[in-house]
Amino acid sequence: MQLWRRFTHRLRSRQAGDALLALPLGLIVVIVLADVLAARLPLGPSLLIVAPALTASFASTLVTGAIAAVAVAGMLIIGLDSHLLGTVDYGSQFFALLVVSGVVTVFCYLRERRARELALVRMVSEATQRAVLRPLPRQIGPLRVASMYLAAQEQSLMGGDLYAAIRTPTGTRLIIGDVMGKGLTAISDAALLLGAFRESAHRQADLPELAAYLDRSVCWNLAEPSEVETAGECFITAALLDIPDALPLIHMVSCGHPPPLLLRARQVSALRATKPAPPLGLGELTAAVYHVDTFAFEPEELLLLHTDGVIEARDARGAFYPLAERASSWTLHSPSALIRHLRTDLLAHVGGHLTDDAAVIAVQHTFRQTPTVVHTTDDSA
Template sequence: MSQGPDGHDRPVPRSRALVAIPIAWIVAVSVTDVLLPPHIHLGPLLVAAPAITPLFGGPRTVGLVAALAVIAQTVIGVLRDPGEVLSTNHQAQVIALVLVGLSLVVFCVVRERRAKELTQVRYVSETAQRVVLPPLPGRLGPLRAASLYLAAEAEARIGGDLYAASRTAAGTRLIVGDVRGKGMTAVNDAALLLGAFRVAAHRDASLSQLVAYLDRSVCWDLTEPGEAGSYGEAFITATVLDIPDRDGPVQMISCGHPPPIILREGRPSTIAAPRPAPPLGLGGLTDPSYHVESFSFLQGDLLLLYTDGVTEARDPAGTFYPLAERITGWNEADPDAFLRRFRSDLLHHVGGHLDDDAAMVVVQRHAV
């Protein structure tokens, strides 16, 4: 069933064909009832026709079938008692069909309205996500990139996982993060951090200075109203990287976030941070000194950045998704192909439904 601009149902050809089922039932019951002996009454079976119609039809279709059932019941009464007013029994059956038909029509109208509202909500959430969290461009200087966002709730399609990239004079800066919490508060915090990153990432500042600026921005927003210097329970884990255009090590600061993975010739290597910084938003409590980690990123390597919704995804038996183990031996030639395979593998592992939002960014270095 589809809807037109006026909000009324527009049955697809298959639904139109299915209408023949309740109509055939009405005809069969009516003919059989008329031919049977007077003490046998099949009229009550007519209610099955409008009752099954909402499975494939909208309000108009249900109303039409219900009207046909009422007409059929009236004709049965007239033919069974020719020359007389409808018996009390037949009158009761007609009234029952009218009430059932009206109830089903109202049900379909409410259902169609809710479906339209849900469609509008999905459209708004998708638009908001494209504004707050647009997909990464396919090319970032010498890098090829791809991004994936999987929302736990199909109706929401937006949450607190985040990623962004910014070009600088010497390379590309990336951030992947995860806001503690859910709902619109998490979306607001994610938007705040992304805005701060886009403003500051291209400036001529060190990676430590950039992360310190991001932490101050988040701390300022998370301060409880009327309580200067007091911080709420929200924070954001993040990994911030600086990838040079020319050959050279990647610089990274991890703020309590899952470590990146380098996939080189099908062999994954986890880039652990021996001295991780606290999550963004908690810097005012610890006065951190940001330690910059370095690692090599060669041509043809795939760099994987992800949120904990990936590694904490569970299968029906409660087993976490073993990311490094599952991707061992994968030799996809580009980030898009890798993400297509990854998405299929992750959803297969969890049985098609995630318990938490999950995001991944895949970057590959090409020759300048």
């Protein structure tokens, strides 16, 4: 199906290009015939310059060069028919056509080379960003998962928001976070935290130890010699979650991050931390204590993790996006369906363009408690 779509797209593009190509060719034919049959129009030969210039706006270098050659041939036909080959006026027009044809052909070549370079840079950038912010699978252990990432910066797949999931022997650990700032610095800090999380989520025994390790990692990064001036000026809000495979529970450590939402039976409740810790990167300044909050997470309920780019998105009137209100009508959806509705609704709310990065993860637990089997013995035997 995908190959067929590509084939039909290329076919339609080629047909559109062929239709446009008829315009400069028709123009050359009309000018030559009009000049030959209408007793040598004075402006006829000079109008041939329009054909290669027009072709350069939509065609490739090879096609532009071919149209330019046809235009030069048409001018030669006009010169032979009118016996003007040796005149100064004809020579100046012929020279002008050669110069313009050469210039537009070189322009097409430079444009195509630039497009190839940009395509290569974009491909490398996309591969790098996807390696840093790996797409979440639809199924992680007993969890059904769907995710969405909308970067505010154009031509970018990743900004300062981040998320990741790691399997442990007893469950799944999730992180969602938001780096202060934008641009390459925010992407670099997000990549650092994601790398630290993936490296340590397997080894740290509990969430407080994991949060402390991640905080130290961010602080170490800020203490690099080239980053001394920014020390203490960067932080990352984050929420760390541990969802056991065998229990309908959520364990969470919040580091200044917006509370996740739990969706059940058309009701939405915020999972607020009782003792939220400061954002990662500020732990050394505040002697942070990481408190674990535990919440019930029954089967078929939906857990919605998000960054502030969602709830702080504004419409044309300046109103914030009402995530909890809108999510209340999606409580019976699957994670993937919820993400689709949320994406469409959020972009419609902001008019198609976000001013801040936005990341969302929807999680559903498929845990089914195994009934306890009671073994009895027959004493009468």
